[in-house]
Amino acid sequence: MSDGDESRDSATGVGPDDSLPSDSEETAGSERQMEKPGGPSAGDETGQPTGPAVDTATETGTDPAEHTNDAVAGGTTDGGQPARGSQNSTFDSRVDGALQAISDGERRIDPGVLLEYTTDRRDLDPSVQYQWGLWTAIVAGVLTAFVTGLISAAGAPVVLGGVALVVLFGLGAGWVTLRYRRWVYQVREDSLYLERGVLVHRRTHLPYVRIQHVDTSRGPVERWLGLSTLVVYTAGSRGADVSVPGLKPEEASDLQGRVKRLAIEAEGGDAL
Amino acid sequence: MNGEFGPDLMRLDSRSVPYRVAENGLRIVGVIVLSSLFGNSQGLSGVLVFVLLGAVAVGAYELAYVRRFTYKITGDTFDIQSGVLSRREREIPFERIQNVDIAQNVVQRAIGIAEVRIETAGGGASEAQLRYVSRGEATRLQELISDRKQEGTERDPGAADDILFELSDRELGILGVTSANFRFFGAIVVLFSLVGSAGAQRTQAAFPEPRMQLLLLLGPAVAVGALVLLWVLSGVQAVLRYYGFRLLRHDEELRYERGLLQRYNGTIPLSKVQTLMVRENVLARAAGYASLAIETAGYSPGQGSDSVESAVPIAARERVFELCKTIEGTDEFEFQRPPKRARTRYLARYSLIVAGIVAIAAGYHALSGRLDDWYLAAVLLVLVPPAAHLKWTQLGYHYDDRHIVTRRGFWTRRTTIVPYYRVQTVSDSQSVFQRRRDLATLAVDTASSGGFWGGEAVALDIDVEVARALREEVHDRFQSSITRRAELLETPTTGESVESPLGGESPVTDGGRRRNR
Incomplete structure (x- = not known):
């Protein structure tokens, strides 16, 4: 951890030194940077965290025109490290960086749009726990019945079924709570950012440029609970649709509007 | 330009009627004959009447199908009108076409007809299937579509196609030997050696008589024999499939042709390349050989592996990476391995x-x-x-200023090369077991449709801090590569005067990327 931070800091420090106007100097710089410290040494654990940082510097060296943008991007990369405290300030620094880049003429998104449409890290609506809890309870109930059946068939005391009931429902409740606590979404300047998962923690960037279309959907249970789900589609090969559950309907359509607008503003996408 | 390719209505080749009748008729007649044989209730004349009626119905249908199938080439779309009972009109914009494939089996070659398939991204099947046109017309269509896709560039009409790769006989032989599925193979061999030895031990104790022992060992022997047969068959199949493989560069397209009995001929526009995947199974790796798949978003996942394998079936490893360099402008890879833990x-x-x-x-x-x-x-x-x-030794990842490359797999090692501007989503994930060891997995998704393993570059079990840093890094690089592409697209780029910042020294890719839309 400390290793990585150090090297990233040093990388941002390298940035300005590298910003020599001469083309030949730039090329030489980039070539020098391409040789990664530690070389190809297999499994060199201390050498690895330096990788990304060094390469930020490499990119800085590749194209003079990109320099300012990349220096800013490098800074925001540090700030963008999620789940490491002071989220709001790092988020602000990302927005500031992006605004800076816009004023430098590097980005085309209207700064007003950016400020208006991005959000902080947000949790889901707590009542989504009832939605998940309902399904978990059904599964736990079926499993309990099955286990109790097995127990009675084996001739063991049926009271053990009660134990199974407590254990299964306890596990289910824990899972639902953890799942709710883990879920975070954020409308960032250039991507929709998601954190989720109980057993497998997953953090995803979904760039606006890649969004194909955005749906909101409401199943019967969701309608009953007053919830809605946002589904974002990309052209990706796996996990091409990403859904954000547990939103109030107005929240969902607000989020849909934000994402839609940012997706329209984002330029340079592939038409496949 | 439009006058040159007038919007004439074109039709399928008339020779496809008898072929289609034979193709579908045989199937139907087979069913009828079988059912009557097993049914055994009607006399021979009844069967004959059935067969005749069936043949007439199939003939009439196929004739109508071919007569009512028309296509035309307009300024920027390829239009198809088809259907006997329910009509369908379809317009495919040229710039959305991913691949144009021509397939010809032995019979079709004898008659002189060919099937043309046009792929676009999305959808569950080929967007257009022309069954069948004459061989000349198929080639003409392929040429025409590739010309239309590159509208606006001055094309040197005398420019010959560059042969990027040609499969030699030696390589074909190596392909045959190394084409077995080694994951499967290895598992079975391990299983049988185990069962075989345990069985032999037991037999010695239970049946002192040597002849009985022999009998019991026969099982594993048959299994090994079957494996060898499987190996030979898959080798023969691979040789038939890739016989005479050639990869050509035709302007902004790659073209390939292959096959001994079934000739296959396809196009891959360089501007549509999503990912490259280098595959080396244990044997090929030992011999220093590898295969290369050039993946687009064209083929849908369920489509037969026949069409997805649209690249170099086998070549010396250096040659394969050289091709990667030509196609995507990759540099040398220096793989970082996951930590030893x-x-x-x-x-x-x-x-x-x-x-x-x-x-x-x-x-x-x-x-x-x-x-x-x-x-x-x-x-x-x-x-x-x-x-x-x-398993650990084969894992690795590499990134430079244009690509992220990941590698995994022992029985078949797959190296996935993803240019940043093809990234769809980036995510890292950490399972319970990974959290205990501070490890995480980075997954970079693309829109490529290259089969089960395709599409996603996965760096397995790397340090969690590295994974997070890489996630941000890949995302940032993706964003800046997209911005650069947008700039390139805004500046009118006619001719080759503007040097592409994306593909500085890779002449092949320059133009294609600019005209991606």
């Missing part, structure tokens, strides 16, 4: 698998009373450390 994961995983096998053997012994030496299965534990190490 990742191996303990595989150690634990494989030990659990062995424990499971032992438990099954023990259970079998307890229930049936046979398999006295069930605990011998624990000998498999010896294999666990080398297996874990071997």
Whole structure:
């Protein structure tokens, strides 16, 4: 951890030194940077965290025109490290960086749009726990019945079924709570950012440029609970649709509007 | 420009009527004959009447199908009108076309007809299937579509196609030998050597008579024989499929042709390339050979593997990476391996698998009373450390200023090369077991449709901090590459005067990327 931070800091420090106007100097710089410290040494654990940082510097060296943008991007990369405290300030620094880049003429998104449409890290609506809890309870109930059946068939005391009931429902409740606590979404300047998962923690960037279309959907249970789900589609090969559950309907359509607008503003996408 | 290709209505080749009748008729007649044979209730004349009626119906349908299938080429779309009872009109914009493939089997070659398939991204099947047109017309269509896709560039009409790769006889032989599925193969060999030796031991105790021992050993012997047969068959199939393989560069397209009995001929526009995947199975790797798949978003996942394998079937490894360089402008890869502690994961995983096998053997012994030496299965534990190490040695990732490259797999090592501007989503994930070891997995998704393993570059079990840093890094690089592409697209780029910042020294890719839309 400390290793990585150090090297990233040093990388941002390298940035300005590298910003020599001469083309030949730039090329030489980039070539020098391409040789990664530690070389190809297999499994060199201390050498690895330096990788990304060094390469930020490499990119800085590749194209003079990109320099300012990349220096800013490098800074925001540090700030963008999620789940490491002071989220709001790092988020602000990302927005500031992006605004800076816009004023430098590097980005085309209207700064007003950016400020208006991005959000902080947000949790889901707590009542989504009832939605998940309902399904978990059904599964736990079926499993309990099955286990109790097995127990009675084996001739063991049926009271053990009660134990199974407590254990299964306890596990289910824990899972639902953890799942709710883990879920975070954020409308960032250039991507929709998601954190989720109980057993497998997953953090995803979904760039606006890649969004194909955005749906909101409401199943019967969701309608009953007053919830809605946002589904974002990309052209990706796996996990091409990403859904954000547990939103109030107005929240969902607000989020849909934000994402839609940012997706329209984002330029340079592939038409496949 | 429009006058040159007037919007004439074109039709399928009339020779496709008898072929289609034969193709579908044979199937139907076969069903009728079979059912009547087994039904056995009607006389021969009844069967004949049925066959005749069926043949007439099929003939009429096929004739109508071919007569009512028309296509035309307009300024920027390829239009198809088809259908006998329900009509369908379809317009495919040229710039959305991913691949144009021509397939010809032996009979079709004898008649002189060919099937043309046009792929776009999305959808569950080929967007257009012309069954069938004449061979000349197929080539004409392929040329025309590739010309239309590149509208606006001055094309040198005299420019010859560059041959990027041609499969030699030697390489074809190597392909035949190395084309077995080694994951499957290895598992079966291990299983049988185990069962075989355990069986032999048991037999010696139970049946002192040597002839009985021989009988019991026959099972494994037959299995090995079947494996060899499987190997030979898959080799022959691979040789037939890739006979005469050639990869050409035709302007902003790659073209390939292959096949001995079934000739296959396809196009891959360079501007549509999503990912490159280098595959080396154990044997090929030992011999220093590899295969290369050039993946687009064109083929849908369910489509036969026949069409997805649209690249170099086998070549010396250096040659393959040289081709990657030509196509995508990759540099040398210096793979970073996951930390050594990742191996303990595989150690634990494989030990659990062995424990499971032992438990099954023990259970079998307890229930049936046979398999006295069930605990011998624990000998498999010896294999666990080398297996874990071997898995680890093949893992790796690499990134430079244009690509992220990941590598994994022991039986078949797959190296996935993803240019940043093709990224769809980036995510990292950490399972419970990874969290205990501070490891994480980075997954970079693309829109490519290259089969089960395709599309996603996965860096398995790297340090969690590295994974997070890489996630941000890949995302940032993706964003800046997109911005650069947008700039390139805004500046009118006619001619080759503007040097592409994306593909500085890769002449092949320059133009294609600019005209991506």
